[in-house]
Amino acid sequence: MNHNAQIILDAIIESDEHMTAEQIHMLLRDSGNNISLATVYNNLGKLCEQGNIRKVCVAGYPDRYDKVVKHDHLICRKCGKLSDISFSDLTGFLQSQTDEEILSYDLQVSYICPDCRKKEQKEQERKDVGK
Ligand SMILES: [Zn+2]
Ligand SMILES: [Zn+2]
Known part of the structure; x- marks a missing residue:
């Protein structure tokens, strides 16, 4: 797993929130990671495909990302x-x-x-x- 995917996965596992891609991006930027929103989206897609995280879709709201447990x-x-x-x-x-x-x-x-x-x-x- 690449470094960016790993820090995104860690952020989701450590959080009790259900974060959107934008929120994950902001959190990572705030903790000093120079990462673009496009990279966050890319890695979220891959992590979902690999079954490391899941996407929660609710009509009318942006997609949120969550642990798989x-x-x-x-x-x-x-x-x-x-x-x-x-x-x-x-x-x-x-x-x-x-x-x-x-x-x-x-x-x-x-x-x-x-x-x-x-x-x-x-x-x-x-x-x-x-x-
Ligand atoms: Zn409410
Ligand atoms: Zn949940």
Whole structure:
């Protein structure tokens, strides 16, 4: 693995965030790596192909990159924030629903994150006061 791929992989493994290519680029630049955004994109593509990281796609938001260790995601419907969660393995259940062999599944569960929930509550309170 080339040096750039290695530092990108390390950044993703060490982070609990779900970073976009731009965020990874900024993080690496901030820690003194002279690396271009194009190089970051290139290496992210390769790391995905090699199965070292995974790409998380949510419609309406930029792609984010994540560790490959098995986990699922809660996705905030308001701000698009991803939170890690581990549901029990559904492979057996899903397998029972189909005759074909299930290779993997990718579960994305929508919710409203605590931050957005708080904001909503505040707005509601403001409205109530104005009544
Ligand atoms: Zn949110
Ligand atoms: Zn994740």
